[in-house]
Amino acid sequence: xKPRGRLLGFYAALVFLFLHLPLLTLAVFSxxxxxxxxxxxxxxxxxxxxxxxxxxxxxxxxSVVIALAAxxxxxxxxxxxxYALWKRRSRLISAGLYLSLVTxxxxxxxxxxxxxxxxxxxxxxxxxLHSVILAHVAFSLAYVVIVVAARLRTLSxxxxxxxxxxxxxxxxxxxxxTLPLLLxxxxxxxxxxxxxxxxxxxxxxxxxxVDSQTLPMVIYAMARRGASPVINAISALIVVxxxxxxxxxxxxxxxxxxxx
Amino acid sequence: xxxxxxxxxxxxxxxxxxxxxDAILVLRDVVKQYPAQRAxxxxxxxxxxxxxxxxxxxxxxxxxxxxxxxxxxEEPTSGEVLLExxxxxxxxxxxxxxxxxxxxxxxxxxxxxxxxxxxGLRRRRAPDAPARVARVLDLVRLAGKEERYxxxxxxxxxxxxxxxxxxxxxxxxxxxxxxxxxxxxxxRKQMRFELKEMQRRVGITxxxxxxxxxxxxxxxxxxxxxxxxxxxxVGTPQEVYLRPRTPFVAGFLGAVNWIGGVGLRPEVTRIxxxxxxxxxxxxxxxxxxxxxxxxxxxxxxxxxxxxxAVAEVPRQDGAxxxxxxxxxxxxxxxxxxxx
Amino acid sequence: MSRLRSWxxxxxxxxxxxxxxxxxxxxxxxxxxxxxxxxxxxLPWTLESYQRLADPLYLSxxxxxxxxxxxxxxxCLVLAFPLALFISRSGRRRNLYLQLVILPxxxxxxxxxxxxxxxxxxxxxxNTALQALHLIREPLPxxxxxxxxxxxxxxxxxxxxxxxxxxxxxRLDPALLEAAADLGARPFSALWRVTVPLSAxxxxxxxxxxxxxxxxxxxxxxxxxxxxxxxxxxxxxxQFTTARDWPFGAAVSVALMAVVTxxxxxxxxRGEEAL
Numbered sequence: 048x049k050p051r052g053r054l055l056g057f058y059a060a061l062v063f064l065f066l067h068l069p070l071l072t073l074a075v076f077s078x079x080x081x082x083x084x085x086x087x088x089x090x091x092x093x094x095x096x097x098x099x100x101x102x103x104x105x106x107x108x109x110s111v112v113i114a115l116a117a118x119x120x121x122x123x124x125x126x127x128x129x130y131a132l133w134k135r136r137s138r139l140i141s142a143g144l145y146l147s148l149v150t151x152x153x154x155x156x157x158x159x160x161x162x163x164x165x166x167x168x169x170x171x172x173x174x175x176l177h178s179v180i181l182a183h184v185a186f187s188l189a190y191v192v193i194v195v196a197a198r199l200r201t202l203s204x205x206x207x208x209x210x211x212x213x214x215x216x217x218x219x220x221x222x223x224x225t226l227p228l229l230l231x232x233x234x235x236x237x238x239x240x241x242x243x244x245x246x247x248x249x250x251x252x253x254x255x256x257v258d259s260q261t262l263p264m265v266i267y268a269m270a271r272r273g274a275s276p277v278i279n280a281i282s283a284l285i286v287v288x289x290x291x292x293x294x295x296x297x298x299x300x301x302x303x304x305x306x307x
Numbered sequence: 308x309x310x311x312x313x314x315x316x317x318x319x320x321x322x323x324x325x326x327x328x329d330a331i332l333v334l335r336d337v338v339k340q341y342p343a344q345r346a347x348x349x350x351x352x353x354x355x356x357x358x359x360x361x362x363x364x365x366x367x368x369x370x371x372x373x374x375x376x377x378x379x380x381e382e383p384t385s386g387e388v389l390l391e392x393x394x395x396x397x398x399x400x401x402x403x404x405x406x407x408x409x410x411x412x413x414x415x416x417x418x419x420x421x422x423x424x425x426x427g428l429r430r431r432r433a434p435d436a437p438a439r440v441a442r443v444l445d446l447v448r449l450a451g452k453e454e455r456y457x458x459x460x461x462x463x464x465x466x467x468x469x470x471x472x473x474x475x476x477x478x479x480x481x482x483x484x485x486x487x488x489x490x491x492x493x494x495r496k497q498m499r500f501e502l503k504e505m506q507r508r509v510g511i512t513x514x515x516x517x518x519x520x521x522x523x524x525x526x527x528x529x530x531x532x533x534x535x536x537x538x539x540x541v542g543t544p545q546e547v548y549l550r551p552r553t554p555f556v557a558g559f560l561g562a563v564n565w566i567g568g569v570g571l572r573p574e575v576t577r578i579x580x581x582x583x584x585x586x587x588x589x590x591x592x593x594x595x596x597x598x599x600x601x602x603x604x605x606x607x608x609x610x611x612x613x614x615x616a617v618a619e620v621p622r623q624d625g626a627x628x629x630x631x632x633x634x635x636x637x638x639x640x641x642x643x644x645x646x
Numbered sequence: 647m648s649r650l651r652s653w654x655x656x657x658x659x660x661x662x663x664x665x666x667x668x669x670x671x672x673x674x675x676x677x678x679x680x681x682x683x684x685x686x687x688x689l690p691w692t693l694e695s696y697q698r699l700a701d702p703l704y705l706s707x708x709x710x711x712x713x714x715x716x717x718x719x720x721x722c723l724v725l726a727f728p729l730a731l732f733i734s735r736s737g738r739r740r741n742l743y744l745q746l747v748i749l750p751x752x753x754x755x756x757x758x759x760x761x762x763x764x765x766x767x768x769x770x771x772x773n774t775a776l777q778a779l780h781l782i783r784e785p786l787p788x789x790x791x792x793x794x795x796x797x798x799x800x801x802x803x804x805x806x807x808x809x810x811x812x813x814x815x816x817r818l819d820p821a822l823l824e825a826a827a828d829l830g831a832r833p834f835s836a837l838w839r840v841t842v843p844l845s846a847x848x849x850x851x852x853x854x855x856x857x858x859x860x861x862x863x864x865x866x867x868x869x870x871x872x873x874x875x876x877x878x879x880x881x882x883x884x885q886f887t888t889a890r891d892w893p894f895g896a897a898v899s900v901a902l903m904a905v906v907t908x909x910x911x912x913x914x915x916r917g918e919e920a921l
Contacts, residue, residue, distance in 0.1 A: 124661060157895060161676060162672055181665065216399075274770070282754070
């Protein structure tokens with residue numbers, strides 16, 4: 048390599064270090080035997096502690112339920128919406144989706160809180176898992192629409208024409224031709240919503256009820272109280288879990304792409 | 308609306324069908340107006356049953372739009388489309404007994420060859436589907452490749468799957484939208500012959516849209532030449548090539564030498580060192596260029612009137628040099644004149 | 647065709663009305679109300695909350711947020727452009743490097759902030775290590791200041807800058823650089839005069855993708871600023887929770903949304919829309 052290329056490579060290496068070193072040290076110290084940030088030997092005690100912490104376990108279960116429900120709703124609604132916009136644009140809905148994407152989380156959080164307080168007083172409901180799920184659908188729908196729309200743009204509109212030409216109704220053409228071809232996009236959208244929903248703290252903390260604490264809320268509270276290697280351990284688990292999920296799904300997508 | 312092919316839904320008494328009584332597809336004063344342009348401008352056609360019919364014209368002349376109006380992907384702004392005597396305006400594509408072979412074939416990439424071909428039969432719940440699929444795959448020489456995906460086929464094979472997928476439905480009219488355009492030139496020529504042969508075998512009416520005059524001439528029983536949304540001329544390949552009704556048709560179907568207001572095809576334009584006699588007409592000219600084309604020699608000459616003529620002469624006839632004084636000769640019977 | 651389409655848009659319209667327009671309409675309405683005696687809402691309609699935005703205390707928070715977001719965006723650009731250039735030139739390893747940029751982004755935002763908390767706090771790894779090496783006696787005040795917040799913002803949003811720049815660089819025709827070299831441009835001048843201008847769409851997208859979330863950031867200043875480096879997001883949250891002044895919190899939200907919308911409209915040119 049030329050000297051200039053080497054300089055660029057060195058710079059890139061430094062930026063990569065900046066991106067990864069904090070998470071790596073965090074993970075390394077999750078195996079530390081000591082409670083303090085001095086290495087005292089290898090231990091899995093903090094990982095064991097996670098599973099003995101009822102708050103962590105309950106909130107993790109809540110987070111999973113919320114993420115799955117929000118993903119299911121967003122993916123269904125978002126796919127239909129992307130398809131409809133592919134057929135014919137709707138300036139109003141596109142503008143709404145864009146705005147929802149750039150709305151600062153805290154603004155989404157307080158406006159949904161205002162809505163729920165107002166609407167739930169009428170309905171006699173209280174904040175809980177349902178309000179969190181609704182809030183997650185509110186901010187994740189646009190992600191699904193964007194990802195699925197990107198996939199739709201790679202499809203030729205003649206495919207549906209061909210299906211109808213061969214006797215399929217609009218619904219059958221959608222169901223049997225477009226939908227199967229959209230699956231990779233839908234899966235990517237689902238993955239995105241799953242991770243974003245599982246991770247959200249700001250909006251969730253505004254609209255969660257006392258019985259619907261999520262994992263990020265508990266982690267936040269623990270981090271606020273002070274350092275604990277248990278947070279390191281659970282952080283490492285989250286990073287590894289989602290990292291693996293992403294890598295596996297990319298491999299699958301790659302394999303599927305090769306097949307067709 | 309669901310029962311395909313039923314004629315019970317025609318409003319009012321059946322309209323009289325213009326043209327030959329055995330016309331399977333009739334277009335009557337069909338207009339398609341888009342916001343910016345009029346793509347189809349009053350087209351009337353009568354397409355006989357069981358033949359090979361071509362719509363020929365330059366790109367943007369409205370031929371593909373006409374095809375899409377027949378298939379039901381577009382609705383005419385005014386005018387009527389009659390299929391087997393029944394008005395099909397307003398019927399959705401799946402309610403019309405026609406089928407399209409698309410330019411890029413539009414094969415379903417997630418389905419195998421067999422599933423692609425079965426697609427239309429599944430809608431119709433045809434009980435003899437497997438036999439029909441086998442028969443049509445045999446016809447297009449794809450037996451043995453049933454389980455392949457479109458991505459695993461060659462261009463020619465894909466084209467044949469598209470054909471099989473439509474043919475298996477035995478439509479009243481098979482619509483072909485530039486079906487050979489995506490093939491390489493060699494295969495394209497071979498497929499012309501095969502398509503024509505296939506049409507004869509199955510007896511289904513083929514309506515081909517193309518911008519390639521050789522394609523239209525070599526395959527069709529009848530050719531309709533289109534330009535700027537209108538039909539210019541309808542006739543057999545011989546008629547449209549030898550007796551074009553307008554200068555546009557003459558020029559679109561082949562090269563033309565314009566000499567004193569009449570048109571001459573280069574292959575009937577002769578060149579000689581002496582003036583013609585015995586009923587032939589001739590004109591003095593000077594050779595300006597001579598191009599070796601392999602099978603013949605193309606001689607370009609300038610007439611005293613300033614007009615230019617191209618003659619294709621056999622190789623052995625021709626050592627014409629630039630500057631040679633010659634005579635352009637032709638048989639008056641070969642002249643193309645326009646009123 | 648339109649019948650199916652209309653049905654398919656029903657969920658989107660429900661979302662639009664129920665979860666997008668309605669909440670914001672309520673916030674908009676609240677911003678014109680008066681704060682009630684016990685933190686509730688009261689009539690009359692008033693512009694008072696908006697007038698309070700001009701208070702020097704709040705103006706300084708708004709200004710600080712702008713400066714922080716601008717600084718974070720500038721640093722991200724300086725870090726991201728060479729990195730994107732490097733990735734776009736690394737041939738078959740491109741995808742691997744790209745994964746390395748994206749992976750931390752997929753993992754939890756909260757976890758990434760906690761990682762810095764773990765490194766920077768008084769008993770954190772950096773201070774402990776420096777003390778163990780006897781380089782310092784008292785822990786350095788690394789956390790709870792503007793620098794820590796800036797670091798967190800850069801760390802959190804760097805991938806948003808790298809990816810769009812990489813996307814434009816990747817599409818860049820290498821022949822252009824060869825042509826520039828052929829015409830006598832030295833490598834750096836070719837970079838400055840050819841590569842940088844041609845990657846302008848990516849840079850523009852990156853700037854908007856980083857600046858907007860930084861401007862409305864809440865969690866980063868909350869965790870790494872510790873109440874000492876307050877930004878607009880914290881102001882909003884504070885008004886809706888501890889201060890219980892919903893009309894003012896709503897007014898700040900509306901103002902923030904107005905700025906964000908304006909920025910998006912200014913930056914997004916037609917034809918670059920994804921939908």
